[in-house]
Each structure stands twice: as structure tokens, then as C-alpha cells.
Amino acid sequence: MNIDLELYKSIKNSGINLLLSVPCIMLKGLLEIIEVKKEIQHIPVTREEEGVGIAAGAYLGGKVSAILMQNSGLGNSINAIKSLLDVYMIPVIFIMSHRGAAGEKIVAQIPMGQITMDLLKCLTLETYILDSPEKIKNIEIAVNEAKKNKKPVAIILKKTLWRESNEKI
Amino acid sequence: MKRFDALIEIAKLLVNELVVCNLGDPSRELYSIKDRSENFYMMGSMGLTSSIAFGLAISQPKRRVFCIDGDGSILMNLGSLSTIANNNPMNLIVIVIDNSSYGSTGNQKTYTSKKTRLEIIAKGAGFESVTVIDKEDEIIPKLKSLGLGCHFVLIKTMPGRAQVKNIPLDPEKITIRFIKALSK
Numbered sequence: 228m229n230i231d232l233e234l235y236k237s238i239k240n241s242g243i244n245l246l247l248s249v250p251c252i253m254l255k256g257l258l259e260i261i262e263v264k265k266e267i268q269h270i271p272v273t274r275e276e277e278g279v280g281i282a283a284g285a286y287l288g289g290k291v292s293a294i295l296m297q298n299s300g301l302g303n304s305i306n307a308i309k310s311l312l313d314v315y316m317i318p319v320i321f322i323m324s325h326r327g328a329a330g331e332k333i334v335a336q337i338p339m340g341q342i343t344m345d346l347l348k349c350l351t352l353e354t355y356i357l358d359s360p361e362k363i364k365n366i367e368i369a370v371n372e373a374k375k376n377k378k379p380v381a382i383i384l385k386k387t388l389w390r391e392s393n394e395k396i
Numbered sequence: 397m398k399r400f401d402a403l404i405e406i407a408k409l410l411v412n413e414l415v416v417c418n419l420g421d422p423s424r425e426l427y428s429i430k431d432r433s434e435n436f437y438m439m440g441s442m443g444l445t446s447s448i449a450f451g452l453a454i455s456q457p458k459r460r461v462f463c464i465d466g467d468g469s470i471l472m473n474l475g476s477l478s479t480i481a482n483n484n485p486m487n488l489i490v491i492v493i494d495n496s497s498y499g500s501t502g503n504q505k506t507y508t509s510k511k512t513r514l515e516i517i518a519k520g521a522g523f524e525s526v527t528v529i530d531k532e533d534e535i536i537p538k539l540k541s542l543g544l545g546c547h548f549v550l551i552k553t554m555p556g557r558a559q560v561k562n563i564p565l566d567p568e569k570i571t572i573r574f575i576k577a578l579s580k
Contacts, residue, residue, distance in 0.1 A: 245451075245455070273475025274473075274475050277447045279441075279447075280441065280451065281448070284449060285454065286451075287448075287452050287575060288455025289455055289578070306442075307441045309440075311444065314440060315571045316568045
């Protein structure tokens with residue numbers, strides 16, 4: 228099974244029609260598929276918080292947006308999540324790779340990796356953990372919940388999702 | 397010219413345009429000059445005015461979008477200028493009212509009061525159309541002369557705020573009425 232392709236299909240089926248991204252090595256394959264298919268508008272951004280602003284404006288204009296990023300980008304987005312998305316009731320889907328978890332080789336990723344789940348709870352972001360292929364379809368559930376509740380949601384991509392390619396991290 | 401004077405001129409041009417306005421005094425002043433459902437007033441997330449306006453512009457390509465930002469705010473999100481210029485929406489005017497100060501927090505000076513030149517940053521970011529305005533009576537003719545395209549307009553003003561009231565709208569209400577106005 229090509230996990231990146233399955234992720235892509237679920238993102239497309241969910242109705243997401245604008246993707247903002249800050250790259251991560253774990254997202255490399257997915258970003259390549261997005262670029263090749265050219266079915267979903269994709270705009271690379273310079274910083275995750277910028278992506279939150281673009282996604283918010285696009286929602287006002289009628290689009291359903293997701294931000295592809297590392298969990299480190301959650302730290303860069305906190306103020307915008309609370310003082311823009313929460314108070315203006317704007318749904319945005321955060322799809323983030325979870326760096327700094329068990330097996331992480333880059334020391335600087337570890338502290339943020341350790342607090343990511345607590346941070347999401349503290350931010351009261353409804354969170355969906357994708358740690359196995361059968362959970363990929365939950366992207367569609369997450370997007371529906373976000374739209375229904377007019378609130379941002381988080382989708383966490385765990386390294387175990389890509390069982391066969393763990394060595395690349 | 398102060399920001400309030402510049403906003404009065406800009407407001408005269410607003411007919412079908414969608415507006416995203418920077419938080420604090422700029423939004424309060426615009427609200428007092430010309431409130432409309434098509435104005436999105438920011439109340440938080442400082443720095444993101446141009447990003448919100450860009451997101452709106454790419455999702456509503458048939459509507460012209462005015463971003464009304466400030467120097468302190470755009471300096472927090474300079475990467476946005478690269479994103480906007482490279483994606484080049486044909487319906488966006490990024491207006492930065494540069495009073496060289498953080499006007500809503502007590503007029504502390506920003507770096508545009510020293511060496512920083514936002515029009516050069518905008519050019520470096522990739523904007524092909526960059527306009528600098530420093531006279532009140534040039535605002536309307538210069539903005540009117542801009543055709544379809546992605547424009548950066550710097551309006552240089554003095555610091556200072558007008559005595560206006562707070563916006564009596566909840567953020568949620570701002571979102572709802574904005575989306576409703578778009579669906580008409």
C-alpha cells in the first residue's frame with residue numbers, strides 16, 4: 228500500500244480544496260503527489276502562522292483549507308489558532324507530522340515532540356491520530372467535524388503510518 | 397496626513413471591493429468612517445492581514461480585494477509578501493499605511509522610522525507593481541489607476557489616531573455577515 232497516495236485520496240475525498248504547506252521530510256511523498264496530480268490548489272507558505280491566515284481568508288471566500296506541516300509549526304500557529312480561528316469560528320484542518328516522538332534522531336525536535344499532544348489538548352483542538360493505514364479515512368471524518376463545528380481540528384501523522392519506510396526519518 | 401485621513405480617501409473607493417483591515421485603531425477607524433458587511437475587521441492575530449486578504453483573493457477571483465495593513469503588522473509577517481507576489485493574484489491590492497509606529501499600543505516607533513524601506517522589501521519579494529503615496533490627494537487617483545493585478549501600495553503618514561469607539565460586533569458576527577454578503 229502506498230501510504231502517501233492513500234493520504235492524498237482521503238484528503239481529496241474529504242472536500243479539502245486548498246492546501247497550504249511548510250515541508251517536512253515525512254510529508255515529502257505526499258507533497259510530490261499533490262504537485263504531480265494538480266487537482267487540489269496548493270500554495271507553499273513561508274511560515275505556518277501565515278498559512279493559518281490564508282486558510283482563514285479562503286474560508287471566508289468559500290474554500291475548505293488544510294495546512295500540511297510539522298508539529299513544530301503548531302508552536303508557530305498558536306496565537307492565530309486562538310485569536311483568529313477560535314473567535315471568528317473558522318474551521319481549518321491542520322495535518323501535521325509528529326516529529327520528536329520515539330526514535331527521533333534530531334535532538335532539537337524532541338522537546339516539541341514531547342509536548343505536542345498536551346499542547347493540542349490545551350488548545351482544545353479536536354485531534355485525530357493516524358498511526359496505522361486503516362485510520363487514514365478518518366481525515367474525512369475530521370474535515371466534516373471541523374465544518375460542522377466551525378472549529379479547527381488537528382490530524383497527527385505518526386511515523387508508524389509509514390511502517391515500511393521508517394528509516395528515512 | 398494621518399492614517400484616519402488616508403482611510404477616508406480609501407473608503408471613498410469602496411463599492412464592490414472586499415476589505416480585510418488590520419487590527420486595533422485601523423479597524424476602529426474604518427468602522428467609524430464606512431462600515432460595510434464586506435469589511436473584515438481583525439481583532440487579533442496581528443501580522444496576518446495580508447495573509448487573510450490573499451486567501452480571500454484566491455478564493456474569490458472575481459472580486460477585488462483591498463488589504464489594509466500597517467507597518468508594524470507587515471513587519472511581523474514579511475514572508476507573506478513573497479507568497480503573495482509569487483502567486484500573483486490578479487485581484488489584490490496590498491495597502492500598507494506606514495506611520496512608522498505601533499499606533500494602537502502607544503506610538504512606539506517601528507523600524508520604518510529608521511532604515512527599513514517597505515517599498516524596497518515589496519520589490520525584493522517580487523511585487524511588480526509598487527506605488528508609494530505621501531500626499532492625501534494622490535490616494536484616490538493613484539489607487540484608481542491600478543488595473544487588474546497584484547499591487548503593493550505604501551501610504552506614508554504621520555503617527556496618530558482618531559478618537560473613535562470600539563467596534564460593537566463580535567468576531568463571529570463579523571464572519572457571518574461577511575460570508576452572507578458574499579453569497580448575495
